[in-house]
Structures are given as C-alpha cells and as structure tokens.
Ligand SMILES: Nc1ncnc2c1ncn2[C@@H]1O[C@H](COP(=O)(O)OP(=O)(O)OP(=O)(O)O)[C@@H](O)[C@H]1O
C-alpha cells in the first residue's frame with residue numbers, strides 16, 4: 001500500500017477531567033480507500049473526526065500521532081492546520097441544519113471554500129457554485145443558492161453540506177453519520193450520492209456511523225470503536241462472518257434482525273450493494 | 285412546477301410588508317427629530333440666549349411652545365436639544381460599539397486566563413459609577429459635549445463587551461463554526477463571515493437601547509454641570525429645569541419629555557425592524 005493519507009498511531013484524547021475519550025487508537029486510510037468506523041453513541045467517533053482535523057474542543061489534549069497528508073496534526077500550530085483543512089481532508093457532519101450558518105445564503109456558503117481552494121472570482125465563482133449544486137443532484141440550483149438553510153429540506157441541506165466538503169477537492173472525506181438525521185428514503189439517496197462522488201473523484205473515505213447496514217453499503221474495511229477503544233478492525237466480510245468481539249457480534253446480530261424486518265418490506269437500496277446512479281461530469 | 289415556486293415567492297411579499305411597519309414608524313419618529321436637528325443648524329425661531337420673552341409663557345403664536353423661566357423660547361431649545369441628543373447618542377454608541385465589540389471578541393476567542401482577566405476588568409468597569417468616570421474625564425478634559433460623549437461611550441462599552449463576549453462564545457460553540465473551520469477558514473474569516481453576522485442581531489438591539497440610555501445619561505451629566513454648557517442645553521437639562529414649574533407650565537416638561545420618548549422609541553423600533561432583516565430565520569415566524 002502506498003503512503004496513507006491518514007495515519008493514526010496510538011492516538012489518545014484526554015478530557016480536562018482526566019477521562020480518556022479515545023484510548024490508543026490506530027487507524028490508517030490509504031489513497032482512495034474506504035474505511036468505516038462504527039460504534040455506539042458516545043464511543044468517540046466524532047471525537048476521532050475532530051482530532052484528525054485538529055479541532056478538538058478546548059480543554060482536551062491529544063497524544064500519539066496523527067499524520068494527515070504526511071503532516072503531523074497532534075500539537076501542530078493553527079496556521080499549519082488551516083492549510084491542511086479542506087485541502088487534504090474535509091468533513092460532512094451529522095446534522096446539516098446546525099452545520100450550516102443560519103444567516104448565510106447557501107450559495108454564499110458554498111462559494112467560500114470554492115473561492116479559497118479553487119481561486120475563483122466573479123461569474124466563474126457563480127458558475128462553480130451552480131455546478132457544485134448540480135453535482136450533488138440538486139435539481140433547482142438557482143433557488144437553493146439563494147435560500148437560507150431553514151428554507152430547504154433536510155436532504156437538500158445535506159447535499160449542500162456535501163457540496164461544500166467537496167468544494168475543497170479533499171483527498172480524504174470524513175463523513176460523520178451523514179445520513180442519520182435523514183429519513184430512510186433520503187438516507188439511501190444521499191448514501192448513493194456520496195458513494196458515486198467518492199469513487200468518481202478517487203477520494204478516500206472515512207465513514208462514521210452507528211449503523212452497520214449503512215457502513216456496509218459504502219465501505220470495505222471496518223473499525224469497531226467502543227468507549228474510545230478499537231475493539232475490532234477487519235475487512236467487512238470478516239466482521240459479518242466471524243465477529244471476534246462480543247460487542248461486534250451484538251452489532252451484527254441486531255443489524256441482521258433489522259435486515260430481516262426490512263427485507264419483508266420493499267426498500268430502495270439493499271445493504272452491501274450501493275445504488276447505481278449515473279455519474280455527472282467529472283470535475284476538471 | 286415553476287408556477288408553484290413563483291406562487292410561493294409571492295406569498296412571502298405581504299409578510300415582508302407587515303414586518304417593515306415597525307421599521308417605518310421608527311423611521312418617522314427618528315426622522316422628525318433628525319429634521320429638527322438639521323433645521324436647527326440653519327435656522328431657529330429665536331436666539332437660544334434671547335431672554336426677551338415673558339417668563340413661563342404658554343404656547344402661542346410668537347413662542348410656539350412657550351418660554352422657560354428665564355423667558356427663552358422653548359421651541360428653539362427643543363430644536364437645539366435634538367441636535368445634541370443625536371450627537372450624544374451616535375457618538376456614545378459608536379465608541380461603545382467599536383470598543384465593546386472588539387474587546388468582547390478578543391475575550392471570546394482568547395485562552396481562558398486572558399478571557400478571565402478581561403472579564404474581571406469589565407466587571408470592575410461596569411461596577412464603577414458612570415458619574416465618577418465622567419467626573420474624571422471632565423476633570424482631565426474640561427466640561428464639554430465631547431467629554432460627556434467619551435465618558436458615556438467608555439462606560440457603555442464595558443456592557444457591550446460583556447454581551448458580545450457571551451453571544452460570541454455561544455456562536456463559537458455552534459457546529460457551523462467547526463464545519464467552516466474543517467474547510468480551512470481562518471480565524472479572521474470565521475470572525476468576519478460567521479461570528480459578526482451572527483452576533484449582530486443581538487448586539488445591534490443592545491446598541492439601540494444604549495442609544496436611548498446615552499441620551500438619558502447625558503441629561504444627568506448636564507444637570508451636574510458635566511455636560512454641554514448653556515445656552516445649548518440638552519433635553520434632559522430642560523426637563524430638570526422645568527421640574528419645579530411642572531404644574532404651572534407643564535409644556536416645559538412635556539415637550540422635552542415627548543421629544544426624548546419619540547427618539548428613544550423610534551430608534552428601538554428601527555433596531556427591531558433591522559434585527560428581523562439581519563436574521564432570516566425570524567422572517568417566517570412573523
Ligand atoms: N466538549 C466535550 N467536553 C467533554 N466531553 C465531551 C465533549 N464532547 C464529547 N465528549 C465526550 O466524549 C465522548 C465521545 O463523544 P463523541 O461525540 O465522539 O461520541 P460519538 O461516538 O460521536 O457519539 P454519537 O454517535 O452520539 O455521535 C463522550 O463520552 C462524550 O460525552
């Protein structure tokens with residue numbers, strides 16, 4: 001494997017009250033590789049994403065090593081981190097309503113990263129905003145560009161958030177439960193969209209979720225996190241077949257049970273088989 | 285499909301009109317005061333120092349609003365007072381906005397010990413009587429409108445800073461700030477594009493309230509001889525002077541009182557209307 005884009009080595013994150021939120025996590029994501037991170041609520045999934053971006057909440061300290069695009073993130077200066085963020089990695093968050101500035105039109109929000117990362121101005125920038133919105137399959141980009149976050153649907157907001165993350169053309173996309181806040185139909189559409197965009201651009205993907213079915217739809221290799229400790233790390237097929245850790249077994253069992261229920265009902269996308277969508281034009 | 289979208293857009297237009305009614309009433313009230321102030325620069329009915337009129341005359345054809353106890357024309361004083369009130373309000377609010385927002389933002393962004401130090405300093409400044417501060421500044425600079433504005437502005441800036449700090453901290457904790465930072469936005473970009481616009485609806489309303497408070501504070505200072513020296517008296521001073529004769533010549537107190545209320549209320553209405561414009565999430569609920 002060539003040098004990983006993200007290489008986490010024995011990462012420990014400690015809160016100011018001494019609690020270990022992450023305990024010696026090790027994880028590598030190679031170029032174009034897709035890795036899933038799964039774990040129950042509070043297990044430290046979002047904390048991992050924030051640590052990678054060098055955006056831990058105040059009072060938390062990280063030790064160990066995080067190499068992002070070959071640069072050490074742990075204890076790095078803010079100035080160096082700013083140039084990494086967006087360019088090497090960017091994040092799509094769980095709740096798109098809170099992840100978008102409520103007072104700024106969506107087109108303007110999308111324009112900010114486009115402007116900085118692709119150096120566009122004026123009408124070229126406007127064009128790029130509309131193209132970016134079309135790429136995430138928004139059918140009326142003109143209206144959405146002029147709307148505020150509260151004026152569009154949850155699915156549309158998440159598409160805009162994805163467009164913003166892609167605007168920086170990152171090598172690694174971290175998706176922190178990007179579909180949890182959406183209803184099931186929209187969820188599978190957004191998942192299919194992410195899947196297409198990531199493969200079209202050859203991006204690496206770190207996909208975070210508490211839902212094994214969702215993770216299995218988009219990733220090849222899975223990491224199971226529990227109370228800040230990696231309890232299992234293996235290819236998806238191995239985990240589904242022979243879960244080592246009791247917690248993983250539990251996860252698999254409950255996913256199977258849910259699957260059985262869902263299979264008796266008609267549904268648009270089955271897990272493990274990403275929906276096929278026609279890819280739009282490649283970005284230059 | 286597109287006809288439907290257009291219909292939806294049309295629906296929002298009347299809402300926008302209702303919303304701007306407060307803005308319009310505010311604009312009319314403040315507009316009257318502003319016109320009085322501008323006209324007073326070129327023309328007033330009488331010289332403000334002219335004491336030729338009868339004492340405590342009621343409203344009449346010569347002295348529209350009557351005269352004060354020295355025989356000076358009240359309408360003239362109200363017009364000049366309008367100019368002083370606007371100067372004090374704008375000056376003090378400008379000082380407190382620039383100082384207060386800057387200090388508040390620094391505190392909100394700073395590491396905790398700097399934040400704590402600034403906060404403690406602000407608390408001391410807020411507890412420090414404005415009057416004492418004004419006396420110190422006047423002692424250094426001499427009694428003038430400028431000294432009054434400076435001391436009121438500095439005193440108010442501590443309150444604006446404290447509010448800015450709290451609101452900015454709340455904004456900084458929001459996920460859209462983290463999201464903006466994950467795409468590589470610098471601190472300066474965060475402040476300029478996200479923090480300032482998001483604290484503005486709250487801070488601007490506070491600034492408008494402080495406009496009224498500044499005008500009132502200047503009145504108190506004038507009474508103690510720390511404000512604008514006569515014959516260019518502020519409304520507050522007129523009010524204080526009319527205190528003893530409020531039963532015999534009520535217009536003397538009513539006129540500056542009404543002018544003061546018009547200005548303060550008008551500015552607050554404008555602030556309310558502007559907040560709705562600055563905050564699109566409020567547009568729907570109205
Ligand atoms: N700002 C904070 N200060 C202190 N502790 C925090 C903070 N944010 C999160 N934590 C703690 O860190 C741990 C991990 O949280 P994290 O947000 O990473 O969980 P998660 O796996 O993303 O959960 P979810 O699936 O609910 O999003 C939790 O125990 C949480 O209580």
Ligand SMILES: [Mg+2]
Nearest residue numbers: 045046047176
């Ligand atoms: Mg989370």
